[in-house]
Each structure stands twice: as structure tokens, then as C-alpha cells.
Amino acid sequence: MEQTAIPYVFMRGGTSRGPYFNRADLPADRETLAEVLIAVLGSGHANNIDGLGGGVAVTTKVAMLSPSDDDWAEVDYFFAQVSVEDRLVDFKPTCGNILSGVGPAAIELGLVRPTGDETEVKIRAVNTGAKVLARVQTPGGAMRYDGDAEIAGVPGTAAPIALNFMGVVGSSTGAFLPTGHLHDEFDGIEVTCMDVAMPMVIARAQDFGLTGYESAAELDANTEFFARMEAVRLKAGAAMGMGDVSKSVTPKFGLLAPAKAGGTIATRYFMPWNTHPSMAVTGAQCLASCALTPGTVADGLLERPTTSPASVVLEHASGTIEVLVDFEMNNHFTLNSAGLLRTARKLADGRVYVPASVWKGR
Incomplete structure (x- = not known):
């Protein structure tokens, strides 16, 4: 079987995990992109046995990163939720846990350069338009993943990643109260x-x-x-x-x-x-x-x-x-804004393969 190789970084972000891609390395059109992500994660089988997914929704998530043309942001974060069994891809929502890994992944993928012992990464979540300032630990100009921060749902400790969310009200529907009512x-x-x-x-x-x-x-x-x-x-x-x-x-x-x-x-x-x-x-x-x-x-x-x-x-x-x-x-x-402390860790990198019948590559 002929296959297409796609560069990726595989990361745990918060209490989720999945592949992080440079958007430029993926198909431009949504229909083909969805088929590629289904193949990458192995959607269609309860164990995702033919892909990188882990058989539950928190392990069938995808982040796609690119340089931002926004006046404020440096990195655009495009999220996809891939179903475990139904071969569906939802591009509507975003994911804050996977977003926890966007700063580190942007550095790993060469989209952002470290600026000192701590690097601020300005992120636009393109699914919703939200803007997020992530502060990641980069002592000596290198990503640091070990540290003392602990979050529920993840064993052990890791380097802290501070997230400050702005512009998140009405991010999907345009209204704080989409029905117009408190009840x-x-x-x-x-x-x-x-x-x-x-x-x-x-x-x-x-x-x-x-x-x-x-x-x-x-x-x-x-x-x-x-x-x-x-x-x-x-x-x-x-x-x-x-x-x-x-x-x-x-x-x-x-x-x-x-x-x-x-x-x-x-x-x-x-x-x-x-x-x-x-x-x-x-x-x-x-x-x-x-x-x-x-x-x-x-x-x-x-x-x-x-x-x-x-x-x-x-x-x-x-x-x-x-x-x-x-x-x-x-x-x-x-x-006005909401801030949270999360962690992330790089798990693997390299190339993930999909059948050429799904996509022949660029």
C-alpha cells in the first residue's frame, strides 16, 4: 500500500492528547482534510486500532497550527474533534486542553521562537475567534516540560502553562445567553x-x-x-x-x-x-x-x-x-477574561502515515 507521510508532534495537552500539525502540511479543502484526520486517528473502530487515537473522545483530538494574520496573535490554532467510531469530524468547537499544548507545539514546529526563560505565545482559536495568551517555560531558549505544577486527571507534575482567555463570550453563537434568557x-x-x-x-x-x-x-x-x-x-x-x-x-x-x-x-x-x-x-x-x-x-x-x-x-x-x-x-x-493553569508534554514526533488513496500529499 502506498502511503503519504505527514510531519507531526504528538502531545498531551491538559487532560487530552493528540497530534499537532503545521496546517501547511495538510489538505486545504475540508472534505479531504476530514478523511485524512479520520485515517490519522483510526476513527471507525472502538479502539482506533488503525490509527493514533486512544478509543475515547479526549484522545481523538487534533490541533492544526499556522502563522496568524491577526494583528494581535502570532499563531492560529485550528481544532478538530474526531469521533471514536463514527468516522465524523467536527470543526465547530474548540478545545482548551489541547490548546494547552499549542504554545509548546508552536515552538517545537518552528512557528514561534523562544524569547527567554519564559515565552509568551499569542494564540487565536480560529474555530471560535477567541484570543489566548499562553506563557510557557523556555529556560535557556529551550522548551521545558518538567516542573512542579499538578492538574487533576494527569499523573505526576510538569512545567506550568498559564492561559489567559479573552474574547470568549458568544464565541460560537454571538451571545452570552444565546436564547436571550437566564432560564x-x-x-x-x-x-x-x-x-x-x-x-x-x-x-x-x-x-x-x-x-x-x-x-x-x-x-x-x-x-x-x-x-x-x-x-x-x-x-x-x-x-x-x-x-x-x-x-x-x-x-x-x-x-x-x-x-x-x-x-x-x-x-x-x-x-x-x-x-x-x-x-x-x-x-x-x-x-x-x-x-x-x-x-x-x-x-x-x-x-x-x-x-x-x-x-x-x-x-x-x-x-x-x-x-x-x-x-x-x-x-x-x-x-472580561478567564485564566487557568495547565500543563502539557511532548510525547512523540516524526511522521504519521495515511493511505495514499486518502490523500497523495502536496
Whole structure:
């Protein structure tokens, strides 16, 4: 079989992992690009046995990087979510965990040069238009991956990567509240539909007969809950102006409950057809914004911080994640920026091969 070789860097970004490409090394048209990414990840088999995927949604993600023509940004980050089994590629959402590796990958791919012991990388997330300032450790002008930073869902420690997200309100739908309401009701479930970094449908766990403290495995085994949740998500997606979302991973779904481990609020996040083992960076920003906004489904579940910036600690399925939120509260909640601490690690580099019948290369 004749094959096409494509250069790549394989990285863990936050609690996700996947290949990072120079966009110039991939097909220009979306249809061929989707087929190439399906072949790279091995979508179509539960174990992704014929590709680099790991058999779960957090390991079938792709980052494509290129020099940015934006006046502010240096690097454009184009994200793709590849399905595990269905041979689908969704170019609509972004991923904040994979974004954690964009700064290091841009340096590894030669798109950005280190500027000292710490390098700032200005990133535009092209899927949503969000702008992110990443600070990565580059002592002596070289990428550093070892360090003392620890994040839930990843074993051990690594060098810290500080992310500051700007321009994330209405990133997909154009509105903080895509339906125009703080509350909506679908199939008897009260929800808040919000678009901050990621469009989400957010509900109280108790309204589904859940505690909100269930493990990811317990939730994944609850097929009745998933059926009810998906029905609500489809109706909410239409009400948010997103059309038929039955084959799209957005809007995502989130559940809220009172904190029980010293955090601000307990959360569960869905991708959306299974439970996230920890928490998405984008989802964390949206859930933190919902928690801080009076009149949402978060009412009564927490004692809201009143001063900005506020530290919002979200308890999730494998620990906690802290979001530092800069906001204003006049007649309504206004998000200025959200900051998070993540880590990343280079796992491999070289060339990945796809059948020439899929793409013959440039």
C-alpha cells in the first residue's frame, strides 16, 4: 500500500492528547482534510486500532497550527474533534486542553521562537475567534516540560502553562445567553444556555434525579439519564440558534450541584455522548461564568463571590480545576477574561502515515 507521510508532534495537552500539525502540511479543502484526520486517528473502530487515537473522545483530538494574520496573535490554532467510531469530524468547537499544548507545539514546529526563560505565545482559536495568551517555560531558549505544577486527571507534575482567555463570550453563537434568557425549560428540565468559550446547556443534577457527585463510570452506565439529557440538548441547541446538533459535539452539557469537597461548586461535564473524565478548559470557563451569574440554574447552589477577580474552584469527576475570573457586575454579569493553569508534554514526533488513496500529499 502506498502511503503519504505527514510531519507531526504528538502531545498531551491538559487532560487530552493528540497530534499537532503545521496546517501547511495538510489538505486545504475540508472534505479531504476530514478523511485524512479520520485515517490519522483510526476513527471507525472502538479502539482506533488503525490509527493514533486512544478509543475515547479526549484522545481523538487534533490541533492544526499556522502563522496568524491577526494583528494581535502570532499563531492560529485550528481544532478538530474526531469521533471514536463514527468516522465524523467536527470543526465547530474548540478545545482548551489541547490548546494547552499549542504554545509548546508552536515552538517545537518552528512557528514561534523562544524569547527567554519564559515565552509568551499569542494564540487565536480560529474555530471560535477567541484570543489566548499562553506563557510557557523556555529556560535557556529551550522548551521545558518538567516542573512542579499538578492538574487533576494527569499523573505526576510538569512545567506550568498559564492561559489567559479573552474574547470568549458568544464565541460560537454571538451571545452570552444565546436564547436571550437566564432560564429555559425543555422536557420539564430547567436549564441555562450560555456561550462562554464553549456553548453549553447547564442544568441542576438534582433535576435529573442525580446527586452531581457520581463518578464518570456511573454516569456513563446510566443510559436513561443520557437519553433524557440528549433530548434536552437537541431542543436547547435549536433554541440557541445552532440548528440540528444531533451530529455535533456542541453545545456541550453540564450539571451543577453544591460543592462537597471545599470547592465553589460541584460540576460534571459531558462531551456530550459520554462523561468527561475530568473537565474541559473551555467548559470550565462557561460553568464558572454560570456559577457567578445571578438568575441562572446555579442559584442556591453556592455562595457567590462578589469581588473581581474571583477564584472559582470547580469540583469535577477526578478532582478540581480553578478558574480565575475577571468580571464586572453592574446590571448584569460581564466577563472580561478567564485564566487557568495547565500543563502539557511532548510525547512523540516524526511522521504519521495515511493511505495514499486518502490523500497523495502536496
